[in-house]
Amino acid sequence: MFPYRKTKYSLDIVFPNKMYGGVYSLGPLIIYNLVNQRKDWYCERVFLDHGKIQAALVGFSLQYELDLPKALAMKPKQGITFAGGPVAELHTKEIAKHFDFLILGDIEAVLPQVLEEWEKGEKDFLKRIYFLPGVYQAGKQSITKAKLQSLDDAAYPLVQPFPEIINENYVFGKCFILEIERGCPFSCHFCVIPQFYEGKMKYHSLNSLKKIIDEGLAINHVQRIIIYSPSFVHPQRKELLKYLLEKKIRVSFPSIKAEHMDLETLQLMKACGQKSFTIAPECGERLRFTINKKVKDEEYFSFVQRCNQAGIEKLKLYMMIGLPEMEKEDIEEAAYFIQEMKRRFKGRLYLSINYFVPKPKTIFSRQEFDKKKAKEQEKILLQKLQNIKIKMPKLSASYKEWLLLKDLDEEGQIKDVANNKYQGHY
Ligand code: SF4
Secondary structure (H helix, E strand, C coil), rough: CCHHHCCEEEEEEEEEECCCHHCHHHHHHHHHHHHHCCCCEEEEEEEECCCCCCCCCCEECCCCCCHHHHHHHHHHCCCCEECHHHHHHHHHHHHHHHCCEECCCCCCHCHHHHHHHHHHHCCCCHHHCCCCEEEEECCCCCCCCCCCCCCHHHCCCCCCCCCCCCCCCCCCEEEEEECCCCCCCCCCCCCCCHCCCCCCCCEEEHHHHHHHHHHHHHCCCCCCEEEECCCCCCCCCCHHHHHHHCCEEEECCCCCCCCHHHHHHHHHHCCCCCCCCEEEEEECHHHHHHCCCCCCHHHHHHHHHHHHHHHCCCCEEEEEECCCCHHHHHHHHHHHHHHHHHCCCCCEEEEEEEEEECCCCCCCCCCCCHHHHHHHHHHHHHHHCCCCCECCCCCHHHHHHHHHHHHHCCCCCCHHHCCCCCCCHH
16 A cells, blocks of 8 residues: 555554454554654554555554454564553463564553654664563563553544445444543452553543544544443543533443432433443342442432433343352342333333353452353343343353453463464354
């Protein structure tokens, strides 16, 4: 492609899955903007089904473990490769064996220095970046993370390109991604998100968010803004919502923390165009407290009441089966809770039931995936919820995901991933 020939340096950032999912990934967008803003550099995003790796420096954004076989198959034989993203954060030593280096933590805090070193020449490049905080190479003793003090300290990825023609697979249409906070202040025992940022929260200030919105909407011709935040707890979220309302653009929100949503916030979100809300009670109250999601059933019921007052039309519940210590009584408790939510909610209630897949670096990482028990729990639960529309993944898919995570966790097993042992799953 022409721009590669025109510039002195180039970097390709690879999202090893379909473009219709990858365009919504923030990591590749951050790199795309950081690199292209730099003099003499050119960066292109490459997806599994779109684009071709051409640069001498190639980064891989590893968002999901199941994408790893695809990433390894796409990896060029020549050039320098690096990887980053949740999978590199969680399985650092194993992933490092397959790339020249990894970038860990806040990429904005280290990538500029890496690029600067690349500009000095490829010879000894890996040696020169070895001690940079946030750079990890196989065999290195200490794992460090690059850290931004505040999200305002880094330039925001304002240019967010979409293909000219998109189809229905692009679920959010052409949109502008607005990251408002990074990290999560809660610490549910099964979740890896708080660990990526060592339990610390970072926010964009309201002023900087307003500026990003104005500039982002001026640059990108989009129909909506998607808020990126794991739990939507920004201290000035109401002011932000009011500002978004003035812009008269549709806004979509992530899953929300029901117990932190007051009536005014719900009303503002609805006024911004959000028709359905997703909350994740996970299970019945007893087990919920055991997994450190300390929210009582009563708090969910009063949330439903506020949803009714705000005129919310759809509510989606995210629940799990196969959790550690989950017994028949817990399934019955969960079924009662769901039916109670349905009875109290005036709109339509949807249910997503997922098999618990233990994640690495959580206290449940050594938990076995008991297929037989999960199947039994599913049977009991579905029998009690025949009046509710339910979405569920395949048990075999969740089980394969667990097998892959288990192998990644054990030194030396990753070669099976490279040999595509799990390829049948896709
Ligand atoms: S609130 Fe959500 S993102 Fe935060 S720790 Fe719990 S499950 Fe993870």
